[in-house]
Amino acid sequence: MRILLIEDDKAIGSAVREHAAADGHAVDWARTLSAARDYAAVASYGLVLLDLHLPDGNGIDYLRETRKRLDMAPVIILTARDQISDRIEGLNAGADDYLVKPFDLGELSARIHAVARRYGLRPEPTFSLGTLIIVPAERRIDRNGQAVDLTAREWAVLDCLMQRPGAIVSKTQIEDALYSFGSEVASNAVEVYVSRLRRKIGADRIATVRGVGYRLADT
Amino acid sequence: MRILLIEDDKAIGSAVREHAAADGHAVDWARTLSAARDYAAVASYGLVLLDLHLPDGNGIDYLRETRKRLDMAPVIILTARDQISDRIEGLNAGADDYLVKPFDLGELSARIHAVARRYGLRPEPTFSLGTLIIVPAERRIDRNGQAVDLTAREWAVLDCLMQRPGAIVSKTQIEDALYSFGSEVASNAVEVYVSRLRRKIGADRIATVRGVGYRLADT
DNA sequence: CCGTAGCTGACAGCAACCTGAAAGCCTCCG
């Protein structure tokens, strides 16, 4: 998933960026509201992590702006422990969640996953595709009783496909989910990861739709 | 909205019930898991507020059960401040949110509101032509329960016909939709694709209007 | 019954895709 991190504190920012990247997400890090607007103008994000106190304004304003857009991403607010009123105001302004600083990075992962699942509108937290069982929340896969290990990138691709099982996901969409802004990838990386995924979870799980993209088998 | 409150603590339970009722919601209060199952068996809820520590079992189990049902309601977990691991487990098991006890009642309102908004919006336009189901957003077609695979061109033709179901679309219009400007196509390509489409989705779905064009059956 | 419009099977060509191999990176460990 592609995440927009809006945070001016370098320590928190880099920690979050690192941790989310390890989970296979692509993170764009904006240190100011105006930078965030620039990012949002050109890219589309699956999630926004929003600090409320920023050098050039209040995060709530950003929230209000973004809520007016149709393609709004879910927003998780990052807030200090003692600012309950901000938190409530944020939730009322349309935020989906909040994390209290300093927060546990494991909890960050859990919340990111929860949001992703929520917006993927998946009725069940686990997928069972024939003899294959996928538990996105726990990042775990069973194939015929055997645990399957995926690398971060492989997982990111699979995650992208699981957002809408049965629907077609374009190569560009997957690419956008894999790579942060600015890192130009001039290659067939997506094809390579699909290839590896197929070897690990079974070739017929992922169907190629020529000229369009890929699709996760829904049975 | 109708809310199922699962909570054994009388003080918290009555406070929540009162407050939510003041917000205009109907609240059913179960003090045990078995009572909750009884409630869920007869009524359908828009939201579940779930305490994890109950006299007759763990709330996580309830969460897992309910997640398997198609008509599952969103779940907000009620948890004590020091039980972070429970909280994470809950979110991973499919909860949508959590509240830390003791929680601010204003925050409860905000969260209920957020969940309602979240679940309110999910449009999905589909075509159903008799036993044929087309989901444009996912680029997916079902024919008698069988998935139908279309190539890029075939889909383009169908898409063109779906723009105005029932109306006549000329061969030239379809051609324009298929081929970018300037690329001269001196052939009967459109006829070929209509032919292939008919084989895949059923001959009688697309009617020929001799000398004019084609029309998608609207029943 | 004839002429025209539309249908469809076959096929060569080619873009899209797959995949093995290898080089670059990063992290961990001694």
Next chain:
DNA sequence: CGGAGGCTTTCAGGTTGCTGTCAGCTACGG
């Protein structure tokens, strides 16, 4: 600090199957 191991990215050659074309056929209207 250096090396090992695993992950990522790139590249190139092989393969697949979509595409556009044509030719022969069918269906329709007059």
